[in-house]
Amino acid sequence: MKSRLLPLGLLLVGLIVAAILPATGLVNDYLQFVLISVAINAILCVSLNLVNGWMGEFSVGHAGFMALGAYASSILTVKLFPTAPTALLFPVAVLIGGGVAGLAGIPVGILSFKTRGDYLAIITLAFLMIVKSGLENIPYTGGPRGMLGIPRLTTVAWAYFWCVVAFWVIRNLVYSKYGRGISAIREDEIAAEAMGVNTRQAKLVAFVTSSFFAGVAGALFAHQLQFINPSSFDILKSTEILVMVYLGGVASLGGSLLGAGFVTILTQCLQPLGTWRMVVLPSLLVILMLFRPGGIMGYRDWSWLKPRLSIKPRGKSSEESQEQEKITP
Amino acid sequence: MSALLQTRNLTRQFGGLRAIGDLSLTVDRGEILGVIGPNGAGKTTLFNLLTGIYPPSSGEILFDGISIAGLRPSEIARHGMARTFQNIRLFRQLSVLENVRIAYDSQIVCSPPDALLRTPRARLREKESINASLELLDLFQLGSLAEDRAGDLSYGAQRRLEIVRALALKPSLLLLDEPAAGMNPSEAMQLTDFLRWVHGKFSLTIVLIEHHMQMVMALCDRIEVLEFGVRIAGGKPEEVKANPRVIEAYLGTEGDLP
Amino acid sequence: MKYLIQQAINALQLGSIYALIALGYSMVYGVLTMINFAHGDVFMLGAFFCLLLIAIVPVPFWLALIVVMGATAMLGTLIERFAYRPLRNAPRVSAIITALGCGLVIQNTTLGLSPYARPMPHLLENVTYQFSGITITLLQIIIIGVSVGLMLVLDFLIRKTSFGMAMRAVASDRATVPLLGVPANEVIAITFAIGAALGGAAGLLYGMAYPVVSAAMGISVGWKAFVAAVIGGIGNMRGAVLGAFILGAVEVMTVAVLPSTYRDLIAYSLLLLILVFKPHGLLGKPTLQKA
Numbered sequence: 001m002k003s004r005l006l007p008l009g010l011l012l013v014g015l016i017v018a019a020i021l022p023a024t025g026l027v028n029d030y031l032q033f034v035l036i037s038v039a040i041n042a043i044l045c046v047s048l049n050l051v052n053g054w055m056g057e058f059s060v061g062h063a064g065f066m067a068l069g070a071y072a073s074s075i076l077t078v079k080l081f082p083t084a085p086t087a088l089l090f091p092v093a094v095l096i097g098g099g100v101a102g103l104a105g106i107p108v109g110i111l112s113f114k115t116r117g118d119y120l121a122i123i124t125l126a127f128l129m130i131v132k133s134g135l136e137n138i139p140y141t142g143g144p145r146g147m148l149g150i151p152r153l154t155t156v157a158w159a160y161f162w163c164v165v166a167f168w169v170i171r172n173l174v175y176s177k178y179g180r181g182i183s184a185i186r187e188d189e190i191a192a193e194a195m196g197v198n199t200r201q202a203k204l205v206a207f208v209t210s211s212f213f214a215g216v217a218g219a220l221f222a223h224q225l226q227f228i229n230p231s232s233f234d235i236l237k238s239t240e241i242l243v244m245v246y247l248g249g250v251a252s253l254g255g256s257l258l259g260a261g262f263v264t265i266l267t268q269c270l271q272p273l274g275t276w277r278m279v280v281l282p283s284l285l286v287i288l289m290l291f292r293p294g295g296i297m298g299y300r301d302w303s304w305l306k307p308r309l310s311i312k313p314r315g316k317s318s319e320e321s322q323e324q325e326k327i328t329p
Numbered sequence: 330m331s332a333l334l335q336t337r338n339l340t341r342q343f344g345g346l347r348a349i350g351d352l353s354l355t356v357d358r359g360e361i362l363g364v365i366g367p368n369g370a371g372k373t374t375l376f377n378l379l380t381g382i383y384p385p386s387s388g389e390i391l392f393d394g395i396s397i398a399g400l401r402p403s404e405i406a407r408h409g410m411a412r413t414f415q416n417i418r419l420f421r422q423l424s425v426l427e428n429v430r431i432a433y434d435s436q437i438v439c440s441p442p443d444a445l446l447r448t449p450r451a452r453l454r455e456k457e458s459i460n461a462s463l464e465l466l467d468l469f470q471l472g473s474l475a476e477d478r479a480g481d482l483s484y485g486a487q488r489r490l491e492i493v494r495a496l497a498l499k500p501s502l503l504l505l506d507e508p509a510a511g512m513n514p515s516e517a518m519q520l521t522d523f524l525r526w527v528h529g530k531f532s533l534t535i536v537l538i539e540h541h542m543q544m545v546m547a548l549c550d551r552i553e554v555l556e557f558g559v560r561i562a563g564g565k566p567e568e569v570k571a572n573p574r575v576i577e578a579y580l581g582t583e584g585d586l587p
Numbered sequence: 588m589k590y591l592i593q594q595a596i597n598a599l600q601l602g603s604i605y606a607l608i609a610l611g612y613s614m615v616y617g618v619l620t621m622i623n624f625a626h627g628d629v630f631m632l633g634a635f636f637c638l639l640l641i642a643i644v645p646v647p648f649w650l651a652l653i654v655v656m657g658a659t660a661m662l663g664t665l666i667e668r669f670a671y672r673p674l675r676n677a678p679r680v681s682a683i684i685t686a687l688g689c690g691l692v693i694q695n696t697t698l699g700l701s702p703y704a705r706p707m708p709h710l711l712e713n714v715t716y717q718f719s720g721i722t723i724t725l726l727q728i729i730i731i732g733v734s735v736g737l738m739l740v741l742d743f744l745i746r747k748t749s750f751g752m753a754m755r756a757v758a759s760d761r762a763t764v765p766l767l768g769v770p771a772n773e774v775i776a777i778t779f780a781i782g783a784a785l786g787g788a789a790g791l792l793y794g795m796a797y798p799v800v801s802a803a804m805g806i807s808v809g810w811k812a813f814v815a816a817v818i819g820g821i822g823n824m825r826g827a828v829l830g831a832f833i834l835g836a837v838e839v840m841t842v843a844v845l846p847s848t849y850r851d852l853i854a855y856s857l858l859l860l861i862l863v864f865k866p867h868g869l870l871g872k873p874t875l876q877k878a
Binding site: 052056058060111114115117118119121122123125126127129130132133134136137143144235236239242246274275276278279281283285286289290293 | 620673674677678680681688689692695696698702814821846848850851852855858859866
């Protein structure tokens with residue numbers, strides 16, 4: 001019991017720290033911005049990792065789900081309830097952002113039943129482009145020029161909170177029957193079916209969870225930048241998230257954190273390069289694929305992230321052992 | 330009803346190729362049925378049809394009285410039909426324990442919200458699944474390898490693991506596709522004893538595709554012979570062995586096919 | 588009626604350009620079962636190479652075409668050699684990601700070097716022909732003509748030459764083909780070169796037809812040609828051409844009725860729609876998974 005409370009306690013402490021950090025004046029605005037960005041990117045990374053890492057698919061459309069979350073939440077805070085008390089409104093807006101994105105994950109998930117590999121990549125690409133160009137044609141949300149004046153509601157505390165929630169939920173999923181089913185699909189979908197895995201259900205769970213959290217990240221993103229437009233959520237954004245996944249480690253919670261942290265900081269350091277920054281990231285992707293496609297922590301995780309397995313000590317009676325010796329080939 | 334599995338006029342076409350033609354056979358509860366035939370006879374196709382990997386072009390499949398043609402493989406598996414594959418299709422990247430648990434998972438009830446929030450009920454199921462899977466692994470002397478990567482196991486251990494995984498489904502019918510592939514005659518005979526033990530211990534009905542003739546003769550209660558997707562003979566091992574049509578098809582001398 | 592014919596000519600022009608690019612995607616998918624996401628950016632570079640060439644030495648149209656096609660052919664071969672060949676036996680996902688990365692590197696490098704869209708200077712005197720109220724320009728005739736001509740040459744190459752046969756052999760069974768004496772690597776390299784050359788030609792023609800050239804063209808135009816190839820059934824040459832003309836027609840019709848910001852939306856929605864009902868494209872064939 002003790003060791004179950006310890007991580008919880010640490011997380012709460014972290015939350016308190018995150019909440020009071022801005023007020024202490026120890027951390028300037030820029031640093032807060034970076035911390036929030038790391039958290040948002042971590043959510044994006046771990047959620048994409050569910051589909052691309054654990055399930056072994058290739059979704060290019062993550063930025064599209066992010067866009068849906070960003071816009072849905074912003075519509076709530078800017079257009080519909082601009083005067084509502086933000087402490088109450090913001091979490092609701094984020095949840096709705098996630099919800100809208102999660103709903104969008106359902107048709108994509110369904111499409112993945114019959115298509116895999118290249119064709120699913122194409123479908124997710126089409127999804128991304130449709131969301132982007134769809135948003136460009138909606139005057140209500142500002143069309144191609146986007147939405148301005150989004151209230152700055154994302155604090156370090158909120159970002160940290162949602163990041164912890166995302167990692168916790170996805171960790172639970174990965175170490176549950178659905179998570180195992182998802183990994184089995186990656187390894188061998190036909191064998192998975194033959195072994196009783198309801199692959200359709202597993203795929204839906206993966207896609208909806210993944211897109212939900214992408215939406216959450218999008219909502220946090222919108223309320224940090226205070227300005228969003230469709231081109232914020234284009235293929236380059238999806239590529240950024242892909243780099244985080246494949247750099248940090250596919251199918252790894254710790255890897256997702258690492259990848260997000262590294263890429264966020266790298267992006268910040270490369271700011272002075274301007275447009276050339278956008279050459280570095282894809283180059284990094286190519287180099288990763290050529291030399292270390294699993295990333296830093298591919299398919300592995302730190303033990304403190306995994307749930308404890310209570311494995312009974314297995315002793316055998318000598319009788320049984322003798323029987324085994326004779327028969328097993 | 331003594332027939333656990335029945336096919337009636339089962340047919341499967343792939344474009345112009347008739348892989349299985351008008352096949353009607355029965356598998357009785359508790360028996361060990363061998364399916365033999367030269368390469369290309371349609372044996373694995375038969376297994377794929379039975380397990381739902383693709384639907385029949387026509388005909389019926391009745392499993393324990395239920396028509397299963399057209400059902401998804403996972404549903405058929407949950408009804409109690411398990412199989413191993415000719416080419417060993419383990420989840421190589423995953424651990425030995427996870428391989429077994431995945432099959433066992435089909436029996437635990439855990440809704441998505443339970444899983445996502447890791448409720449006490451979910452945790453209980455997890456614990457049950459781990460313990461049950463480990464027990465099963467221990468029975469087959471794979472328990473000490475539980476945390477190892479399935480792909481790293483020796484060939485023999487992998488074959489065993491595939492059988493353990495299939496057994497985790499608590500099947501009533503076990504389909505084995507060339508379990509002795511790649512084994513020399515003495516290993517094959519050891520496997521024969523092993524399968525006899527499994528058959529008894531788990532009260533199974535077994536259908537076995539094999540090329541190792543000694544194994545088939547020693548293990549099977551009955552044999553069906555396929556050639557070009559069609560049943561050309563069937564019956565007790567001695568009958569089949571002596572059947573000139575079968576000998577003509579491929580049983581040259583006693584022994585294995587190249 | 589005249590209006591329809593006018594639009595049909597526009598559709599033919601756009602479709603021809605898409606077809607040239609789409610063929611490159613399909614050829615590469617055919618021999619390597621790989622989506623060459625960088626191809627759209629090779630098309631873009633075709634236009635930029637042309638710009639560069641004319642800026643250095645003004646050459647006549649046909650010479651520019653040859654030089655640009657040569658340059659993009661070399662580029663295509665280089666990308667294949669250094670970015671794709673090492674991943675020949677890696678999981679498919681790695682290859683797609685690399686292609687995406689390469690494309691983005693090319694696009695953003697070009698963006699860095701030329702942040703603003705540039706006009707393409709004229710390569711030839713445009714003459715307008717009129718008959719019975721329908722206007723057609725020399726440019727349109729040349730674009731359609733050159734495109735169709737190149738497609739015919741490619742078709743001949745694939746069906747009637749031994750190289751074409753080698754290409755089709757590699758497309759059906761890459762692993763066994765070297766055992767039969769076919770140099771798979773060389774065949775693949777040349778396939779890439781041809782595909783890239785066609786893409787480069789398309790870039791030059793596009794620059795001439797819609798004379799503003801920008802680094803974003805790879806995604807805005809090149810990827811639409813990819814949509815066309817998938818609609819037709821990727822890996823299938825006829826499909827690529829079919830898809831290209833269908834897409835050209837749809838786009839031209841869309842722009843006639845809706846604001847031009849709807850182009851992408853309609854194109855990608857069409858793609859999704861077709862994939863839902865025909866997951867392998869109009870002319871594509873599903874591959875059966877064996878157990």
